[in-house]
């Protein structure tokens with residue numbers, strides 16, 4: 001859908017998007033003066049769920065924006081994609097930037113917002129530059145700016161470039177960052193819909209969420225829903241990384257069996273055996289490979305398997321992976337990226353990392369697994385934002401499903417998977433098609 | 435303290451925000467300043483703060499919070515390799531080790547000739563391109579096999 005008909009770097013420009021039917025939804029809405037409520041109702045019918053991680057219904061979120069608020073209202077697009085394993089928003093912005101611009105313009109119309117910002121991850125400066133170019137094209141053609149397409153609807157849209165902080169993906173940290181401050185999450189409530197950017201009502205959605213909107217408007221909510229399965233509407237981009245033959249983004253209907261997705265990604269590298277999958281970005285609990293093979297890729301099925309669909313980042317690990325080492329790297333990430341505001345997260349993520357590190361390095365103690373569990377329970381639910389939980393869930397799930405591997409490390413002071421096997425499994429691998 | 439061109443770029447950033455919210459441009463202004471000067475000495479951060487009419491301490495907070503600002507001098511080329519788990523499964527760590535060996539430096543070190551600084555990075559949102567690395571914050575290199583690393587280092591060495 002979003003990436004259908006796109007040909008990489010060659011077809012991202014306005015004229016290409018228009019040739020694919022782009023901006024027709026915005027055109028129609030403005031020409032027919034479709035009421036705001038009708039747009040939100042269509043989204044509710046589509047059961048589009050937020051693609052940024054939490055899966056919150058988008059139509060419902062839009063309906064929270066105060067309708068009669070007299071002052072400025074804002075939109076923010078969350079392109080701060082930094083969740084390990086997720087790399088879909090970069091491709092949307094590189095290959096189909098106008099779908100995001102059109103989606104945001106429709107959102108602005110539906111919620112009465114006059115200004116929007118797209119917050120783009122620091123490490124993808126080249127993508128940010130391209131998005132700036134796309135914005136200039138859209139402005140020039142009258143799709144954003146004053147009196148869009150001759151209507152009385154005006155909407156200004158700008159790009160804001162991050163500079164290296166995972167936490168700015170959290171929506172209130174993102175707003176602080178646009179305000180020119182440290183990206184530290186705010187207490188909620190108040191929620192952004194009442195107190196957001198510059199203290200004004202604001203709606204934040206993920207890049208893929210906004211990019212889906214024009215397609216939903218064109219095909220209708222019902223048809224979008226039917227692409228997927230009940231309560232899991234539409235198509236979704238899955239970023240597949242790790243031990244597969246063809247890592248990359250795959251846009252498929254929600255509800256597609258995991259086994260099919262794995263096949264699309266070229267199957268397991270070297271024909272090796274699947275060991276574990278993190279199905280929704282590094283913050284989602286890990287799932288044993290055998291369980292995963294019976295799942296379908298949608299919010300409900302993955303949740304039944306004890307994990308989360310999250311951002312749709314599927315990290316595949318084969319039998320050469322040492323689970324302790326894998327967790328060690330993830331725990332380091334959360335320790336490094338904690339914004340330091342709340343004690344349980346600031347101290348707890350450091351503690352988790354140090355304990356997993358010592359287990360991996362043969363210095364684990366018999367009660368370390370209990371310690372890990374108790375530290376996570378003391379973090380979860382006691383922090384301002386969800387990073388605390390995001391750091392804890394991998395630890396709990398790795399220990400739960402691969403506890404014996406952790407115990408082996410503690411008892412034998414070495415890895416269950418021999419180091420040379422690990423090394424061979426994680427060699428530099430570039431798919432032949434790249 | 436900054437060139438006319440950089441100041442113009444900063445002015446364009448300021449124009450993106452409401453008139454009473456110039457502080458919103460601080461991240462971009464620091465980036466532009468760093469591109470011109472190579473890193474962010476104290477005086478430069480103060481200059482940027484004054485230019486935007488914000489307290490210097492608030493600009494320091496921003497400069498130290500975000501990972502891509504360099505508060506100490508770096509080599510002419512800063513290479514940041516992603517070693518996070520998804521990349522590591524496809525050789526991110528091996529790529530970093532190869533660069534370390536070739537340049538004879540570890541993470542957070544600079545070669546004696548001042549040409550290269552090596553950094554370890556977190557997920558860049560490009561895991562499908564593993565191994566990935568950034569050159570001077572703004573140029574991303576994908577699928578970095580050892581041959582491509584050789585080639586990249588040779589080209590940078592000439593600049």
Ligand SMILES: Cc1cc2nc3c(=O)[nH]c(=O)nc-3n(C[C@H](O)[C@H](O)[C@H](O)COP(=O)(O)O)c2cc1C
Pocket residue numbers: 049050051052053054055056061078079080081082083166167168169170171172204205206207209210385386387390
């Ligand atoms: C630590 C943390 C990091 C997050 N990172 C991202 C991100 O990179 N991109 C994103 O869209 N949402 C991210 N989120 C979720 C956002 O807070 C927010 O829920 C989302 O952008 C809402 O958009 P959606 O409803 O369209 O999914 C993150 C949340 C947390 C707690």
Ligand code: SF4
Pocket residue numbers: 167184185337338339340341342343345346383384385386387388
């Ligand atoms: S949970 Fe962690 S990242 Fe989130 S606000 Fe608290 S300290 Fe910051």
Ligand code: FES
Pocket residue numbers: 084085086516517518519520521522526556557558559560561562564566
């Ligand atoms: S883990 Fe390296 S770019 Fe995502």
